[in-house]
Amino acid sequence: MAEEGDLTTLRVKIEGYVQSVGYRNFAMMEARRLELDGWVRNRSDGTVEILISGPNAAVETFVGLAMRGPSSARVTNVELHQAEPPADKGFRRRPSL
Secondary structure (H helix, E strand, O other): OOOHHHEEEEEEEEEEEOOOOOHHHHHHHHHHHOOOEEEEEEOOOOOEEEEEEEEHHHHHHHHHHHHHOOOOOEEEEEEEEEOOOOOOOOEEEOOOO
């Protein structure tokens, strides 16, 4: 079990060719494999937004994977911002915004 101080929550904005390439499914699979909490959604500006929360090491691993994305994606930029943890446990897809 992670200590309170070992938890990180980030809001991640993924830019590039990241919609209609399976990016959200990729993010869900990796977040669930790493047992992280949060959500993923497409945004109307063509980016993918992710809220990711969990132990520091697992979040760092996820961010590294997110910078690459699935093989069909082309990530050009990743923005990371500190955020509040999600209210719900687990990782899910949210409706596009």
